[in-house]
Amino acid sequence: MQLQQFRWVHHTASAVLLAATSGFSMAVIATEPTPFDPTQVVLPADSQYDWLQLTSLELLKGEIKNLYDDKLEFESDNLDTLYIDWEDVKLLQxxxxxxxxxxxxxxQTGKLLVKDGKSxxxxxxxxxxxxxxxxxxxxQESNYWSSKISLGANFRSGNTEQVDYSAIANAxxxxxxxxxxxxxxxxxxxxxxxxxIDNHRINTNFDWYISKQFYLRPVFAEIYLDKFKNIDYKATLGFGLGYDIIDTSKVTWSVSxxxxxxxxxxxxxxxxxxESEGSAAVVIESVYEWEIxxxxxxDALYRVNYGSEDSGGxxxxxxxxxxxxxTDMFDLDLSFVWDRISNPQDDAEGITPEKDDFQFIVGFGIDL
Incomplete structure (x- = not known):
């Protein structure tokens, strides 16, 4: 009888111990946290922010500004304005x-979601x-415009009174x-x-894209004033075509x-x-931009105008x-400018202006 009681107590204790051990193991398994998988991020559907996830799995909240030339401008809530290569965007909402x-x-206009290779x-x-x-x-019109102004100035007084200024602006x-x-x-x-020194140049053009790389230029115009080249004003008006030879997130090169x-x-x-001369001309332009x-x-610009010899050649x-x-708003701008006229016109005193003018401009740019 005692032997049977001992066996019953032994089996009962073993069962209790096994149950307790199993329960503890299950509790450990149940409470162990699930590893975070950044590739399975679910962004808030109702939020005051746009959301961006990079292919590096970094996640940002902020505001989408625009996408041009495969470059996404995104204003981060904490990191200010960022320019992201479109190929580096994994998720965008x-x-x-x-x-x-x-x-x-x-x-088309609507709410955008880019996720898992689909849009x-x-x-x-x-x-x-x-x-x-x-x-x-x-x-709407307010979403279409951007501009920048770069100013440089030098003021001197005393034995020499001197004022110099330069300005570069674009919209x-x-x-x-x-x-x-x-x-x-x-x-x-x-x-x-x-x-x-007193010279001024204004250029303008309008482009209409008929494909991702090819565009029509229905009108382009230039006004140039430089009395030290004996030019009261020179006006050019034309039309043409353009093509983006290179169009990547880092480099763009177009000719027109x-x-x-x-x-x-x-x-x-x-x-x-x-006192004046007009002629037909051919204008060719090359624009190169590189994000180093x-x-x-x-940035590099080269524009050439082939006109008659009497109009400057x-x-x-x-x-x-x-x-x-x-900073996000201010730039240091260093510009080298080379202007050339092959056949400058003599002034009233018979003096022929120099064919070439060179300028080096240091200015502070403001993005507006």
Whole structure:
């Protein structure tokens, strides 16, 4: 009897111990946290922010600004304005409306979701590769414009009274299908009440994209003033075509050109010489942009005008510029400018202006 009681107690204790051990193991398993998988992020559906996840799995909240030339401008809530290569975007979700320009030149507005290699606009799936441009908000004028001004100045007094200034300004209007640009470059210098430099150049053009890389330029124009080259003003008006040879997130290179008409009014001429001259011309332009680093950009412009010899002949305007980001709003701009006229007109005293002018401009740029 005692042996049976002992066996019963032993089996009972073993069963209790086994149950307790199993329960503890199950409790440990049940309470062990599930590892975080950043590839399975579910973004808030109702939020005041747009959300962006990079291919590096970094997650940002903020506001979508635009997408041009495969570069997404995103204003992070904590990191300010960022420029992200489109190929580095893994997931993108807009809280509000965005306007999307597609490669077939159509435009649609809605809420955007890019996820797992697929894209949706208001829940309707489409091919991500069909996206050409993105503008935040509905299609309204205030969302289309951006501008920048770069100013440089030198003031001196005492034995020499001198004032120098230079200004570079541009404004751009970008929609999902078109682009309008206007640029200004001006220089002025006065030493002891004697004007030594005074030139101004304004360029403008309108482009209409008919594919992702090919565009029509229905109109382009330039006005140039430089009395030290004996030019009261020189006006050029034309139309043409353009093509983006390189269009990546880091480098863009486009060429354009077409026929034009050039009219030159000279500042001073000798007796019997013509005061103005007009002629047909051909204008060719090349624009190169390179993002060297996140903080340093390099831009180069070369524009050549082939006109008659009486209107100045061959002339060109070339600019090479570095923009070094100091803050989100301010840049240090270093620009080298080379202007050339192959056949300058003699002034009233028979003096022939130099063919070449060179400038090195240091200025502080403000993004508006």
């Amino acid at each position: 807009s809280q509000g409306l965005v306007s999307i320009g597609f490669t077939d030149l159509s435009t 949706y606009l208001d829940g309707v799936e489409f091919d991500r590769n069909d996206i050409m441009t993105i503008i935040a908000g509905a299609q 751009k209007r970008r929609t999902t299908e078109s682009r309008y640009l206007i640029d200004y470059l001006g220089n002025y210098s006065n030493v002891d009440d004697n004007n030594t 050109g077409g026929p034009a008409y050039t009219y030159t009014k000279y500042d001073k001429v000798s007796d019997g010489a013509v 680093t996140d903080d340093i950009d390099f 061959y002339s060109h305007h070339a600019v090479a510029a570095f923009a070094i980001e100091l």
